[in-house]
Amino acid sequence: MRNDAESGRSASGDARTQGAVQSVDRALTILEILARAGEAGVGEVAAELGVHKSTASRLVAALAAHDLVEQPAERGRVRLGIGILRLAGATSARLDLVQEARPVCRLLASQTNETVNLAVLGDRSALYIDQVIGPSTITSYNWVGQHIPLHATSNGRVLVSELTPEERRVTWGELTAYTDSTVTDPDTLEEMVADVHTRGYAVARDELDVGLTAVAAPVRNAHGEICASVSVSGPSFRIDQARVEELLPLLLQAAGDVSARLGWHRA
Structure with a gap:
């Protein structure tokens, strides 16, 4: 007692x-x-x-x-006070992003038969703000509203790809190993992010969950800044390297289409 x-x-x-x-x-x-x-x-x-x-x-x-x-x-x-406007503006921008991206994400999910997620940079995490499940997908975890580790996801690596190395070191947070495949070495992550910046997309295989692979590409706002990331994800047995190569043109086109809807025009 x-x-x-x-x-x-x-x-x-x-x-x-x-x-x-x-x-x-x-x-x-x-x-x-x-x-x-x-x-x-x-x-x-x-x-x-x-x-x-x-x-x-x-x-x-x-x-x-x-x-x-x-x-x-x-x-x-x-x-x-003006703080109310700041909060309302952030909410409005996020709602506008979802509204503009939704038809594009639906088309991408239909084209790939996989799950499509839309994410933004949160507080040391990737915040998933929308999800569309492909027509042939039997089950899929609902990521909407979830804060997902940046270092262990394709969306996360895209979202930090244009930050400075100093900003990334702060933004990564704790580099937790979620599986045996999770990359936790800071130098290796820097190399991978540099590769994302060069190629324009990221791939994460079995890093957050064993058996889950995702490919992500950046969405840009009217100023050309990365404001979100769109990804295609599914079982690793189905999304092998050959499948990634098939998905990439569709994913990059979708990311570009959302960016265009937000006012970005490639120079």
């Missing part, structure tokens, strides 16, 4: 967790109030939240530290 001290620590921890959740809920409510009203005084915010004015002031200060709200004059009225 737990002693009184352990019970006390547990109760204290639960109280802190509940308090943190309550603070987050109140902060989000402030954003909703400002979205509805346009602007409001701290006293008005406090009244609507049902809290003391000092509590509302601390919450407003925390939001202001992240540019989510702004208070032009000291003790003045509060309104939404």
Whole structure:
């Protein structure tokens, strides 16, 4: 049985967790109030939240530290900040990318009968934002919303292929071996990424999962920067080197088509 001290620590921890959740809920409510009203005084915010004015002031200060709200004059009225636009812009850009890429990815999945994934660079990972399963694919893991290691995937290597070596060393994160085939040596990875930059595509075989092979190519925005990666993946027994050579023209065409839809024109 737990002693009184352990019970006390547990109760204290639960109280802190509940308090943190309550603070987050109140902060989000402030954003909703400002979205509805346009602007409001701290006293008005406090009244609507049902809290003391000092509590509302601390919450407003925390939001202001992240540019989510702004208070032009000291003790003045509060309104939404530019941080909201930054978050909305990132979400909008991602939704636009999915919308523009979806018909191309559907065609690619139909042409290859394999799974097609669309990924963007996340926080030291590849974030999978869309997936289309080929018509003859019986089962496929749903990667959408998953953060996947950069070093062990074709999408990841494409996404970091135009970063500087210094930026890559920070972005790789921990070079974990997921299978016996996972490349974890930094120098070898640099050589492989240089090869990706030269060839315009990446291949990863049995590195994240034994039996899984994927081929990826870059998607570029209107400025010519890599903004995403599109890949074709399937069982390694089916996607051997000869099959990779068959898939490449279709994959590169699809990546180019998505890039064109985003406004990129090859010089």
